[in-house]
Amino acid sequence: xxxxxxxxxxRSGGFSLDVxxxxxxxxxxxxxxxxxxxxGVFVEDDEPLDIFSDGGCIIDPDKRIxxxxxxxxxxxxxxxxxxxxxxxxxxxxxxxxxxGRVAFVNFTEGVKYTDPFTGEHRDPTVKDVGDCARVVDAMxxxxxxxxxxxxTDVPSETYVLHGLEAALLNTTKTVGCEATCKWEARKxxxxxxxxxxxxxxxxxxxxxxxxxxxxxxxxxxxxxxEIVIExxxxxxxxxxxxxxxxxxxxxxxxxxxxxxxxxxILSALVLSQLSERGAPFIYGTSTTAMDLRYAAATVGSPExxxxxxxxxxxxxQYRLPSYIAGL
Numbered sequence: 001x002x003x004x005x006x007x008x009x010x011r012s013g014g015f016s017l018d019v020x021x022x023x024x025x026x027x028x029x030x031x032x033x034x035x036x037x038x039x040g041v042f043v044e045d046d047e048p049l050d051i052f053s054d055g056g057c058i059i060d061p062d063k064r065i066x067x068x069x070x071x072x073x074x075x076x077x078x079x080x081x082x083x084x085x086x087x088x089x090x091x092x093x094x095x096x097x098x099x100g101r102v103a104f105v106n107f108t109e110g111v112k113y114t115d116p117f118t119g120e121h122r123d124p125t126v127k128d129v130g131d132c133a134r135v136v137d138a139m140x141x142x143x144x145x146x147x148x149x150x151x152t153d154v155p156s157e158t159y160v161l162h163g164l165e166a167a168l169l170n171t172t173k174t175v176g177c178e179a180t181c182k183w184e185a186r187k188x189x190x191x192x193x194x195x196x197x198x199x200x201x202x203x204x205x206x207x208x209x210x211x212x213x214x215x216x217x218x219x220x221x222x223x224x225x226e227i228v229i230e231x232x233x234x235x236x237x238x239x240x241x242x243x244x245x246x247x248x249x250x251x252x253x254x255x256x257x258x259x260x261x262x263x264x265i266l267s268a269l270v271l272s273q274l275s276e277r278g279a280p281f282i283y284g285t286s287t288t289a290m291d292l293r294y295a296a297a298t299v300g301s302p303e304x305x306x307x308x309x310x311x312x313x314x315x316x317q318y319r320l321p322s323y324i325a326g327l
Contacts, residue, residue, distance in 0.1 A: 109147045110149040112124070
């Protein structure tokens with residue numbers, strides 16, 4: 001079982017970047033609870049509305065707004081596991097994701113591919129997906145494979161499944177899926193179950209993970225909520241990400257953006273835990289600031305690093321594993 005190195009410990013010289021005091025973390029958390037309870041989150045689909053209603057949330061059926069009493073949010077945080085187990089086809093690549101420890105994964109999902117042999121910059125194929133998975137499999141410091149590129153030489157309706165098949169055939173590490181709806185998530189789970197030996201075995205040894213992205217500001221679209229529910233019910237780790245842009249889809253201040261980001265992710269966490277208590281959940285971020293000249297996300301900016309450090313510190317307080325977008 002692999003456990004990553006510590007990101008920083010108070011008893012030693014490990015590096016850490018704490019951008020908040022404990023009192024400031026409390027302020028962020030309490031502001032988030034206020035947003036969730038007073039403003040709420042727009043939820044597009046009927047099934048999550050029913051789940052939220054049954055779980056004690058307040059529903060405005062006409063506006064499709066869900067408001068979250070504080071105790072519902074707190075219960076969801078406490079019921080989510082602090083350690084999330086991810087399995088590889090080779091047990092030597094099994095890993096426990098634990099707050100405060102570090103693991104690395106490639107980012108997703110490229111739309112173009114530079115052929116390493118010819119230098120051609122072109123649309124990726126299923127073979128390219130498999131080649132990327134093999135490269136990640138050979139890299140000792142990369143702990144899991146996320147869908148690096150999407151194949152374009154197969155039908156668009158099934159490219160996610162073709163990509164997952166190619167990845168599972170070419171890496172012995174955990175595979176992150178790019179499923180974007182209930183049907184794709186269910187088919188990815190069924191495909192992984194065939195490899196794992198059945199859905200019960202897949203629950204014991206989750207060789208795949210799912211992921212979703214909230215839509216800023218404060219929206220859970222149908223496809224995102226479907227992924228949350230399917231992952232929770234199957235016992236598959238799910239990574240919830242926000243890609244808010246300060247000054248664009250979120251407040252221009254970094255603190256205000258962090259509160260909104262936190263509200264979006266915690267709404268997904270509540271849905272996960274109301275769907276299946278104890279479902280494995282990973283708190284993610286790709287939030288950054290908007291370049292006000294070009295209305296573009298400033299990836300690689302100091303703001304992205306600050307948001308990543310803030311989320312890492314916040315999730316340690318929540319005792320949740322985190323997924324932080326790199327520079």
